[in-house]
Amino acid sequence: MVLIDCLQYANWSEKIFRQMRAGGVDAVHVTIAYHETFRETVLNIETWNRWFAQFPDLIFHGAWASDVALARETGRTAIFFGFQNPSPIEDDIGLVEVLHKLGARFMQLSYNNQSLLATGCYEAEDPGLTRMGRQVIKEMNRVGMVVDMSHSADRSTMEAADLSERPIAITHANPYDWHPALRNKRAEVIRAVVQNGGMMGFSLYPHHLKDGSACRLADFCAMVARMAETHGVDHFGIGSDLCQDQPDSVVHWMRTGRWTKETDFGEGSADTPGFPPMPAWFQDNRDFGTIAGDLKEVGFSANEVAKLMGGNWLRFFEQGFVPQS
Amino acid sequence: MVLIDCLQYANWSEKIFRQMRAGGVDAVHVTIAYHETFRETVLNIETWNRWFAQFPDLIFHGAWASDVALARETGRTAIFFGFQNPSPIEDDIGLVEVLHKLGARFMQLSYNNQSLLATGCYEAEDPGLTRMGRQVIKEMNRVGMVVDMSHSADRSTMEAADLSERPIAITHANPYDWHPALRNKRAEVIRAVVQNGGMMGFSLYPHHLKDGSACRLADFCAMVARMAETHGVDHFGIGSDLCQDQPDSVVHWMRTGRWTKETDFGEGSADTPGFPPMPAWFQDNRDFGTIAGDLKEVGFSANEVAKLMGGNWLRFFEQGFVPQS
Numbered sequence: 252m253v254l255i256d257c258l259q260y261a262n263w264s265e266k267i268f269r270q271m272r273a274g275g276v277d278a279v280h281v282t283i284a285y286h287e288t289f290r291e292t293v294l295n296i297e298t299w300n301r302w303f304a305q306f307p308d309l310i311f312h313g314a315w316a317s318d319v320a321l322a323r324e325t326g327r328t329a330i331f332f333g334f335q336n337p338s339p340i341e342d343d344i345g346l347v348e349v350l351h352k353l354g355a356r357f358m359q360l361s362y363n364n365q366s367l368l369a370t371g372c373y374e375a376e377d378p379g380l381t382r383m384g385r386q387v388i389k390e391m392n393r394v395g396m397v398v399d400m401s402h403s404a405d406r407s408t409m410e411a412a413d414l415s416e417r418p419i420a421i422t423h424a425n426p427y428d429w430h431p432a433l434r435n436k437r438a439e440v441i442r443a444v445v446q447n448g449g450m451m452g453f454s455l456y457p458h459h460l461k462d463g464s465a466c467r468l469a470d471f472c473a474m475v476a477r478m479a480e481t482h483g484v485d486h487f488g489i490g491s492d493l494c495q496d497q498p499d500s501v502v503h504w505m506r507t508g509r510w511t512k513e514t515d516f517g518e519g520s521a522d523t524p525g526f527p528p529m530p531a532w533f534q535d536n537r538d539f540g541t542i543a544g545d546l547k548e549v550g551f552s553a554n555e556v557a558k559l560m561g562g563n564w565l566r567f568f569e570q571g572f573v574p575q576s
Numbered sequence: 577m578v579l580i581d582c583l584q585y586a587n588w589s590e591k592i593f594r595q596m597r598a599g600g601v602d603a604v605h606v607t608i609a610y611h612e613t614f615r616e617t618v619l620n621i622e623t624w625n626r627w628f629a630q631f632p633d634l635i636f637h638g639a640w641a642s643d644v645a646l647a648r649e650t651g652r653t654a655i656f657f658g659f660q661n662p663s664p665i666e667d668d669i670g671l672v673e674v675l676h677k678l679g680a681r682f683m684q685l686s687y688n689n690q691s692l693l694a695t696g697c698y699e700a701e702d703p704g705l706t707r708m709g710r711q712v713i714k715e716m717n718r719v720g721m722v723v724d725m726s727h728s729a730d731r732s733t734m735e736a737a738d739l740s741e742r743p744i745a746i747t748h749a750n751p752y753d754w755h756p757a758l759r760n761k762r763a764e765v766i767r768a769v770v771q772n773g774g775m776m777g778f779s780l781y782p783h784h785l786k787d788g789s790a791c792r793l794a795d796f797c798a799m800v801a802r803m804a805e806t807h808g809v810d811h812f813g814i815g816s817d818l819c820q821d822q823p824d825s826v827v828h829w830m831r832t833g834r835w836t837k838e839t840d841f842g843e844g845s846a847d848t849p850g851f852p853p854m855p856a857w858f859q860d861n862r863d864f865g866t867i868a869g870d871l872k873e874v875g876f877s878a879n880e881v882a883k884l885m886g887g888n889w890l891r892f893f894e895q896g897f898v899p900q901s
Contacts, residue, residue, distance in 0.1 A: 286667060338667055342611060343834040365706035367690060367835070376703035381690035383835040390837065509668040510692070510708040512715065 253277050253319060254539055255561035255568075257452040258333075258401070258423035258490035260285075262497045263302060267536065268309040271328040274536040277561065278319045278568075280357055280422060280490070284334040286508035289346055292339040296353055299330065314354055316568035319561075331568075333357030333422070335402060335505075337368050337387070344383070344390050351394040356572050357422060358391065359399045360384060360411060363517065364510060369400070369407035372433050373517070377404035380411060392416045397571045400444070401490070402434065409443040417571060418448035423490030425454050429474045430461040434518065441478070445486040450567045451478075452490025457527035458518035459492070468532040468542065472549040475559065484555050488564040489542070495535055499525035578602050578644060579864055580886035580893075582777040583658075583726070583748035583815035585610075587822045588627060592861065593634040596653040599861035602886065603644045603893075605682055605747060605815070609659040611833035614671055617664040621678055624655065639679055641893035644886075656893075658682030658747070660727060660830075662693050662712070669708070669715050676719040681897050682747060683716065684724045685709060685736060688842065689835060694725070694732035697758045698842070702729035705736060717741045722896045725769070726815070727759065734768040742896060743773035748815030750779050754799045755786040759843065766803070770811040775892045776803075777815025782852035783843035784817070793857040793867065797874040800884065809880050813889040814867070820860055824850035 254275050260282040261267050271279065283295040303312055313319070313329030322329040332354045339355070340346040347358075360369035360380075368384035370377040380388070388411060391398055398419040400408040412419050421444055427435040434454075436444075441451060453475060460466035461474070478487055494501070502525060506517035516524055532541050539560065546556045579600050585607040586592050596604065608620040628637055638644070638654030647654040657679045664680070665671040672683075685694035685705075693709035695702040705713070713736060716723055723744040725733040737744050746769055752760040759779075761769075766776060778800060785791035786799070803812055819826070827850060831842035841849055857866050864885065871881045 288666065341613065341666070342663055344837055345834060364708055365690070365692060367692065370703070374703070374707060378695070378699070378701035378703040382699060383689055386836040386838065509670060511711040512669055513711065 252543070252557040253323070253561035253565050255319065255564040256280070256489055256491050256493070256536070256539070257420070257450075257564050258282065258454070259493045259495075260497070261493055261495040262501070264496065265306060265309075267495060268302075268306050268328070270536040272309055272326070274539050276328050276536050276539065277322045278313055278329040278331060278564075280331045280333050282335050283332045283355075284339045285336055285362065285505050286338050289339050289341055289343075289350075292334070292350070293353070296332070299332070303330075312354055315572055316565060319565055319568065331356050333397075333399065335359045335399075336362035337366050340387070342367060342383075344387055347387060347390045347396060348394045351396050355396060356568075357397045357399045357420065359402055360387070360407065361404075362402045363506070369411065370404040371402055372404045374404060377406040379406045380414065384411075385414060388415050393575050395572045395574045397567075405437055405440050408436075408440050412443040412447045412449060415447065418450065418567065419444060420449055420567065421451040423452050423454040423456070423459075423492040425459045426474065426478060430459060432459055432518065434459055438481075441482060445482045448570075450486055450488060450563060452488045452564070454490055454492045455530065455533045456492035456494070457529065460530065464528045464530055466530050468530070468545050469549070472542070472545045475546060476549045476551065479551070479555070479559075484551070484558055485563055487559055489539070489560065491533065493529070493533075493535070494526055497526060502526050577868070577882045578648070578886035578890050580644065580889040581605070581814055581816050581818070581861070581864070582745070582775075582889050583607065583779070584818045584820075585822070586818055586820035587826070589821065590631060590634075592820060593627075593631050593653070595861040597634055597651070599864050601653050601861050601864065602647045603638055603654040603656060603889075605656045605658050607660050608657045608680075609664045610661055610687065610830050611663050614664050614666055614668075614675075617659070617675070618678070621657070624657070628655075637679055640897055641890060644890050644893065656681050658722075658724065660684045660724075661687035662691050665712070667692060667708075669712055672712060672715045672721060673719045676721050680721060681893075682722045682724045682745065684726055685712070685728055685732065687727045688831075694736065695729040696727055697729045699729060702731040704731045705739065709736075710739060713740050718900050720897045720899045722892075730762055730765050733761070733765050737768040737772045737774060740772065743775065743892065744769060745774055745892065746776040748777050748779040748781070748784075748817040750784045751799065751803060755784060757784055757843065759784055763806075766807060770807045773895075775811055775813060775888060777813045777889070779815055779817045780855065780858045781817035781819070782854065785855065789853045789855055791855050793855070793870050794874070797867070797870045800871060801874045801876065804876070804880070804884075809876070809883055810888055812884055814864070814885065816858065818854070818858075818860070819851055822851060827851050
């Protein structure tokens with residue numbers, strides 16, 4: 252069984268890389284930019300390059316879907332780069348190709364707020380894709396960078412799903428009708444994404460879970476089963492949103508960036524401004540097996556569990572990362 | 577009579593600075609950024625610093641309204657900096673204060689397209705100010721940087737006029753009901769700006785003029801008279817949008833920046849992609865006297881003409897540029 256987690260943003264360390272190996276995780280899509288400019292993103296790539304040099308037996312930079320097979324053959328984890336915000340391309344469409352060359356494979360068109368490309372899910376209104384957004388989607392399609400709408404607003408997401416010539420992704424979110432958070436996705440949004448061949452990764456971040464940190468794994472798996480019944484099992488995977496070992500200063504950066512001088516608590520509140528504790532059944536990369544086990548218990552076949560735990564993401568990687576010919 | 581032009585973007589040269597002196601122009605708000613990043617904007621400031629050093633008898637860097645009086649006393653033209661796009665602050669609210677310190681006194685919240693702050697007048701829909709836009713207006717109010725909505729969409733402009741605690745400006749545009757261009761302003765937009773104490777500068781750029789380059793000065797002055805009757809003479813001035821001596825590559829940059837790989841013709845067209853010829857009666861800085869003369873002929877008093885040609889902008893500079901205490 253291929254095991255792919257399509258979103259993590261941990262405070263990376265040898266410990267975490269060893270946990271990936273212990274958990275048998277073949278590939279992880281890691282966030283390398285929340286609000287970073289192009290130059291700052293390149294610095295983050297340099298940091299990853301140092302980790303790749305330091306831990307060559309544990310991890311390597313994944314560029315293509317075939318690197319997932321390579322990871323399995325060599326007992327390592329392939330690390331794929333992505334952005335949760337288009338800030339790395341700044342206002343420059345030419346940076347899409349440059350950053351794809353540097354390894355970027357996913358880019359969110361917005362992160363909670365309005366971007367130059369699309370509206371974020373925290374804005375009061377969503378007028379859909381901008382003029383630049385339409386141009387950038389075309390360019391992302393051309394070079395093979397996946398449009399990720401995890402933190403975007405509904406109309407922008409549906410327009411992106413329709414406009415994009417290649418399937419798009421919601422790498423980490425859950426259905427709104429299971430847990431009505433601003434970050435979770437309404438049925439029509441999920442439908443638009445999957446109808447166009449897209450993928451959604453289920454999030455294990457407590458603010459996206461029914462009952463938060465106390466969410467029961469059985470409830471999570473029942474939700475997965477319902478989604479697979481409604482939209483087809485081929486369109487779903489995991490995007491855990493694991494932010495392991497991060498200090499709370501990082502969630503402050505994620506929410507506030509440099510756009511306000513006030514404190515924005517995002518999904519948190521003044522009383523609980525920090526990272527929420529992860530559910531007991533998902534503490535780190537060693538816990539994917541537990542989820543796979545419980546997915547079987549709610550009725551998925553072994554083949555379906557394999558799709559959900561990574562097979563679907565692998566197919567999506569195969570379709571999504573290569574330049575258009 | 578104080579003479580202030582509240583928008584020019586010429587291909588600056590000794591010739592043009594001498595024409596400013598020949599025309600008796602006391603102050604000009606010059607554009608120093610269309611799509612430039614912070615760093616690129618600083619390079620443009622350095623270029624201006626070299627001009628200030630090279631032509632100290634003709635021009636100097638204007639920082640405060642009192643520099644208009646200094647310009648008159650010393651027979652020079654005060655140059656005030658502004659941006660037609662918020663690109664110089666990138667995604668960083670802290671750059672508002674930094675750029676005010678470097679002399680920036682006007683910043684448009686958007687330039688034709690959606691920005692991080694507000695919608696531009698070429699977007700299909702306008703959801704109003706963004707979350708960041710509301711924060712940045714507050715910060716601009718605090719430090720004394722004027723909100724300029726010349727290239728913004730209607731709803732964003734009206735919301736900015738209402739939200740801003742200090743009067744805002746449309747530095748260069750004309751009424752939409754005189755010449756229905758996307759860049760010209762509907763009556764309710766002008767009303768929102770002036771009701772909040774704001775100013776509008778009439779543009780002499782042919783795409784904003786009835787009959788374009790063939791616009792008659794008498795028609796222009798009649799429009800000014802109608803606007804003064806409707807909204808009060810105290811709220812208007814000149815923002816010529818003079819792009820003297822610019823090669824057509826510059827209008828391509830203004831329209832296309834780095835946001836698309838296609839060519840956007842903006843107010844032009846594939847047949848006429850370049851700068852349009854200016855009207856015969858306004859070729860350069862020596863022609864303001866002609867306009868002042870014809871304003872008298874449509875019935876304005878000498879005092880009213882003085883307000884329109886610079887007195888109103890001077891009052892606005894006095895109110896707008898100093899930090900809030």
